[in-house]
Amino acid sequence: MAITSRLILLFLIHISLFLNSSAQTCSNHTFSTNRVFSSCSDLPYLQAHIHWNYIPSTRRVQIAYRATQTSTGWIAWAINPTGTGMVGSQAIVAFLNSNGSTTVYPTPISSYNPSMQPGALSFKVSNISAEYSDNEMTIFAVVGPLNNGTTIDHVWQTGNSVSNNIPQMHATSGPNVQSMGRLDFLSG
Template sequence: MALFLFLLLSLISFPLSSTEQACSSYAFSSSPEPFTSCVDLPHLNSSLHWSRSQSSAVCIAYRAPQSPNGWIAWGVNPNSSSMVGTHALVAFHHSNGSMVAYPTILDSYSPSLKPQKLGFPVYNVSAEYVKGDMVIYATVGLIGAGEGDAAAKFNQVWQEGSRVVDGVPAMHSVSGDNVLSKGSIELK
């Protein structure tokens, strides 16, 4: 019984790894600014962090655990809650080892995932890889948010895949959490 109690207390006292850490306790290593709000997303062990920089824009950080060979993406779908039509930010390691991040539009179930201009303003897109987490940073103009809006509610989609082929993210899994990683969010 004493051994069981010791093992139980040992497990409880271990600090959470970054992939299990609540978003509110995550410390960014090179965040462009502090984030005032966050939410742990219900799938893929990821989280979204944000701060309203102006009444019609928000600074975001999307964080997800990932291997150095994989990729992550987070986006907004202005018209529905599905993947198709999502205006996304994608990040992965370039073949030279640096992190790459850019906007793209998911126009089909087999999108090109090449850099594209989005239907709303996006600035300061960057990414980093720290302790098994990939992070995308950006300032995003909020769809439908006007001067003085207290909050903006929209559809979001997030994703991850295990491979990048010739500088382009390869298809993600089409089962489990990968098909459930969508929902709505209100940025206050």
Template structure:
């Protein structure tokens, strides 16, 4: 039975969408893997997160259950904060153990940790439930990069993750947007397999 022209158009449309999606994914992965850090650090694993122009790079050390990581947000504005977090006991923002970088109007970047205990958080500096022996941040060519070493809690390797971006008012983080990308910036990360998810889906 011959295929109608309208049906062929639909088939070509689907194939075209798949092709564009694959090309976009390939480009994002190349952008992730080919990024040259100012410290010349090489990370074994890199994942381009699907929303908020963000990338996660890391080296996992099984001998002492630590991770050296870099969280990178591209195209960052001045007077903006970015954050990446693990939520080891749940999903979403509440309970997140966050690494925060706040960019001032002069371009300087301050990095600190913040344990999120409620939805009304102002991302105030506070200790996390696990050790962070090293934490710094920088702004390079419009990218904000958070560098950290984490001692993974309970020796685990798979956790829920959250990342977010928002404005800075008078030197302090303000409320982030509530658009689709902001609401989809949750998921999971496995530091051994390199598998990640987003949008709350495994």
């Protein structure tokens, strides 16, 4: 009996090591568009990752935000230039719309019940695009120039449904309300 238990334990350890070593991280990700980012961070919630290139001469940041998502859901990444958390954040949202094409646009988040409609942000954002493949959505954009230095408060999000091409409310507990932090584009 002891030999069987040891074999099972060794098997479970082997499987655990395999799963951990094959897990998707930001550092081993290759973008289908052959884009390259010099820095990245595996975000602690929502199976999400942020990649970036900071360009000191222009104070702009090229970003790629990736998150696991089904074809019926949405993702968003935002900078909050005035505080922490969701309210006040300036977001870029992406989803597959009803005809199957990818939709991506900026939207300011001014309340806990935002419209999620396209709108102007309080800072420049350009070159916005998105792609969806293998249950992962990615947002690409150029943000800036950054006026308040290279450290930002950011928020990231995923939601499970889109109705009439409008992202619907995300979960209001667990990882969905914990998905925020600080990020320094210069030091990582």
